[in-house]
Amino acid sequence: xxxxxxxxxxxxxxxxxxxxxxxxxxxxxxxxxxxxxxxxxxxxxxxxxxxxxxxxxxxxxxxxxxxxxxxxxxxxxxxxxxxxxxxxxxxxxxxxxxxxxxxxxxxxxxxxxxxxxxxxxxxxxxxxxxxxxxxxxxxxxxxxxxxxxxxxxxxxxxxxxxxxxxxxxxxxxxxxxxxxxxxxxxxxxxxxxxxxxxxxxxxxxxxxxxxxxxxxxxxxxxxxxxxxxxxxxxxxxxxxxxxxxxxxxxxxxxxxxxxxxxxxxxxxxxxxxxxxxxxxxxxxxxxxxxxxxxxxxxxxxxxxxxxxxxxxxxxxxxxxxxxxxxxxxxxxxxxxxxxxxxxxxxxxxxxxxxxxxxxxxxxxxxxxxxxxxxxxxxxxxxxxxxxxxxxxxxxxxxx
Amino acid sequence: xxxxxxxxxxxxxxxxxxxxxxxxxxxxxxxxxxxxxxxxxxxxxxxxxxxxxxxxxxxxxxxxxxxxxxxxxxxxxxxxxxxxxxxxxxxxxxxxxxxxxxxxxxxxxxxxxxxxxxxxxxxxxxxxxxxxxxxxxxxxxxxxxxxxxxxxxxxxxxxxxxxxxxxxxxxxxxxxxx
Numbered sequence: 001x002x003x004x005x006x007x008x009x010x011x012x013x014x015x016x017x018x019x020x021x022x023x024x025x026x027x028x029x030x031x032x033x034x035x036x037x038x039x040x041x042x043x044x045x046x047x048x049x050x051x052x053x054x055x056x057x058x059x060x061x062x063x064x065x066x067x068x069x070x071x072x073x074x075x076x077x078x079x080x081x082x083x084x085x086x087x088x089x090x091x092x093x094x095x096x097x098x099x100x101x102x103x104x105x106x107x108x109x110x111x112x113x114x115x116x117x118x119x120x121x122x123x124x125x126x127x128x129x130x131x132x133x134x135x136x137x138x139x140x141x142x143x144x145x146x147x148x149x150x151x152x153x154x155x156x157x158x159x160x161x162x163x164x165x166x167x168x169x170x171x172x173x174x175x176x177x178x179x180x181x182x183x184x185x186x187x188x189x190x191x192x193x194x195x196x197x198x199x200x201x202x203x204x205x206x207x208x209x210x211x212x213x214x215x216x217x218x219x220x221x222x223x224x225x226x227x228x229x230x231x232x233x234x235x236x237x238x239x240x241x242x243x244x245x246x247x248x249x250x251x252x253x254x255x256x257x258x259x260x261x262x263x264x265x266x267x268x269x270x271x272x273x274x275x276x277x278x279x280x281x282x283x284x285x286x287x288x289x290x291x292x293x294x295x296x297x298x299x300x301x302x303x304x305x306x307x308x309x310x311x312x313x314x315x316x317x318x319x320x321x322x323x324x325x326x327x328x329x330x331x332x333x334x335x336x337x338x339x340x341x342x343x344x345x346x347x348x349x350x351x352x353x354x355x356x357x358x359x360x361x362x363x364x365x366x367x368x369x370x371x372x373x374x375x376x377x378x379x380x381x382x383x384x385x386x387x388x389x390x391x392x393x394x395x396x397x398x399x
Numbered sequence: 400x401x402x403x404x405x406x407x408x409x410x411x412x413x414x415x416x417x418x419x420x421x422x423x424x425x426x427x428x429x430x431x432x433x434x435x436x437x438x439x440x441x442x443x444x445x446x447x448x449x450x451x452x453x454x455x456x457x458x459x460x461x462x463x464x465x466x467x468x469x470x471x472x473x474x475x476x477x478x479x480x481x482x483x484x485x486x487x488x489x490x491x492x493x494x495x496x497x498x499x500x501x502x503x504x505x506x507x508x509x510x511x512x513x514x515x516x517x518x519x520x521x522x523x524x525x526x527x528x529x530x531x532x533x534x535x536x537x538x539x540x541x542x543x544x545x546x547x548x549x550x551x552x553x554x555x556x557x558x559x560x561x562x563x564x565x566x567x568x569x570x571x572x573x574x575x576x577x
Contacts, residue, residue, distance in 0.1 A: 109451075151452045160452035166459050168554035170518050187457050189577075190507070190549040191522065201453035212526050212550045215519045228523070230548070233530065235523040256523040272520060279520055302517040316517060323516065345517060390518070 010043040011126055014068040018088070019053040019075040025108055028076055028086060031115035032122065035133040035155060038370060039123060039355065040377030047071075054089040054103075060096040068093050070126060072118070074101075076111075083107050086114050090122055099125050112158050132350040136394040137357060138162075138172040138181050139368060143386025149183060151198050154350070154393070156368060156381030162198045173216050173225075174394040175242075181392075182206065182216035182225060193227055195242070206244060217261045217269075218242075219286070226250070226260035226269055237271060239286075250288045262286065264308040270294065272302050281315055295328070297335065303346050306330075307353035312373060314347035314356050325358050327373055338375025348393045357381070357391040466506075466576050467497040473557075474532060476570045478513075481527045483535055491532070494574055495539035498546070507575040508532045510550040511557070513566035518552055525550030532572045 013036060015029040029047075036042035045068040052058055053075040063071050074088030089101035102121060104114045116133035123131030135154045140147060147169045152159035163169060167186040174181055181198060184191045193207035193216045207213035211230030218225055224239050229247060235256045238247035250269070251257065256279070259272040263283075270283045273291065278299045284291040295301040300318035307314075313328040322342035328335045343361040350356070350370075357370050362380070366387040371378045381391075466472050470493040474483060483491070498504050510525030510532075529548035536546055558565040 161454040162452050163455045163457070165457040167457075168551070170522075170552075170554065186551065186554065189575075190547075191551075196455075198452050201455045203455065210547060212522060214522050228519070230526050230530075230550075235526055256520075256527070258523045259517075259519045300516070302520045318516070 010041060011070065012043050012045050012068050013070045013072070013122070013126075014045040014047040014050075014063060014066065014093075016047045016050040016052045016058075016071065016073045018073075018086070019051075020078075021076050024076045024078070024084065024111070026111040026115065028074065028088075028111070028115045028118070029072070031112060031155075032072065032119045035116060035119035035131075036122065038155065038377070038379040039131070039133075040372040041123070041127055054087045054101050058091060058093075060091075060093050063091075063093045070099075070122070072122060074118070079105070084111060084114075086111070086118075088118050088121075090125055112153055116153060116155075129354070130352050130396065132352050132355065132393075132396070134397055135351060136174075136178070136397070137368075137381070138174060138183075138390075138392045138394065139359075139383070139388060140169050140172065140390040141383070141386045141388050142168075149181070149196075150383075151181075152381075152383075156383050159383070162196060162201070170390055171215055172390055172392045173218055174392055175218050176220055176222040176395055178395045178397055182218065184214045184216070193225075195225075204244065206242070207240060207247070209247070215259050219262050220264060220266040226262065226271075228258040228260070237269070251284060251291065253291075259303055261304055261306060263306050264310050270304040270306055270313065272304065281313070301326075305347045305349050305356070307349045308351055309353040312349070312353065314349065314358075316344055316347070325356070325360075325371070327356075327375075336375070338371060338373070339369075339378075341369075346390055348391055350393050351396050355393075357393050359389040359391055466574060467493045470494065470497075472574045474572045474574075475567065476528055476572075478566070478570065480570075481524075481531050483531055491535050491539060495536055495541050498536070498541050502545075504545060505577060506536075506546045507577060508536075508546055508548045509573045509575055510548065510552075511555060511569055511571050511573070512553045513569045514553050514556065514561055515566075516553070518554065522550050522552035522554075525552045528570075528572050532574075 015033045018028045021027050033044050045066050052073040071091040071093050077085045083105055085105050087103040090099040092099050106114055119133040120131030137152050139150055147165050148161050149163040149169050150159045151162050165187050170184045172181050172183040180195050182195045185194055191212045191214050193213045194203050195206045196203045207227050209229055209231040215228040216225050223242055226239050228235050229238050235258045237250040237257045237260050240247040253275050256274045260269050268283050269286050272279050273282050279302050281295040281301050281304045282291040282293050298317045301315055303316045305314045313330055316323050317326045323344050324337045325339045325344040326335055326337050341360040345359040347356050347358040355370050366389050368381040368388055368391050369378055471490050474487045508529040510529030512521040512525045533548040556569045558568045
């Protein structure tokens, strides 16, 4: 993972190597450090060579001299049954205060998850907001004529294939409970919408009507999905019960309505429509009614994503011949373009509304990036070989 | 050979019945099999339940059958256009005759776009092209039950690349007999 950019105010933090991590399968301190840097809110202070663990009493004067405000120490120990015991402590260096710690006992497969939990603890203690490092991201790759749907950690690592198909897969969308993905699969040689339980691999067809079925979006309570269907001619929005059943048409419009997405409070659906002649983003009450236009500049605005706190709208706008990620402050309507790439696609907000994951192209290859909302800190996520696209950031995981 | 065919029909029926047992009401027009035959539930040992993922592997789907002999099965469109050019009238006439000749015959009208723009929006644009062909065939007397307009958007380009020539070959509707 590469992180680029410099944020304005970043908390200086030192991550001492965890005692025992040189012999362990994962370098816990390095994973925590990369998480914190990717958030844009932290700057790492070199702690190489420090011999500390969670029971050490660090020499605060020494860390103050290195201009660290905080320090994390810890250890990892392999137990007799093959599992690992991981412990850590967070120190406020300036006040010489113990800010608390935690311990975990997990199998090898969950060591990265533990590192992300530690990063979440540090992030929340020091910023006052919940961290998103232990969440998961879904995305799609295309390699050697096969399409795969992956579930990975929020840093792109630890990817596991949920589905592999000879036909395209697009538009994955996490259910609010974080255990299911809805997506569009072309496996029956037409687009249909499935809901897929990722732990068991069990799949249910949720929309397989005449014509094309696409663009699934969950309501925040997980009870219904908004989808685009063409059963009545052109692409129109419907809501459908998450357990299946008869779809309800949301509006009647001439032309295309698609890419629905619910606001965090579930009351509003943002979507794309060409009812004004060119694709623009509109919003409508989740119960239907009159739509209101949201984007006014540019002649091609698509792929809306609303931040869970309701303050921001991320979308793709065509500028000249380039497709660029934009962020709108929904309070003021102010818009900014936050990338210097030209083929951005499909933004999706982190559950704390502080980061966006999106697909783009770098040196002619597809890539997944995260960015802060001001565009200042960007990170390229680790990923599988081949083309990589269609990211969707999952919800907070149950602790 | 005959024996094999009967076996494959039996398998398909079994798969459809398995699909129905999920309790999800499917559209009667185009049932889709759930091919989740190979779930690697045990493949992720070493992971606890909270981060484990069971992978599903899908096999190759069936391929196309014929269409009228010597007649093109592809209709190309201009940039940002959903209108069928007059030069394709004879192609559509031939397909309309072919479809109407056998009442059980069914054609899928698959819309495609070039590589510019978003995946979902292109899916809607490809649908618009497929709908244009559906309406034309309807005017030629083809019944709605014998055709279905769907879209692949930009997901299945006929030609790779972003040249003007590649894009022109990708803006199309393919008539696919199944």
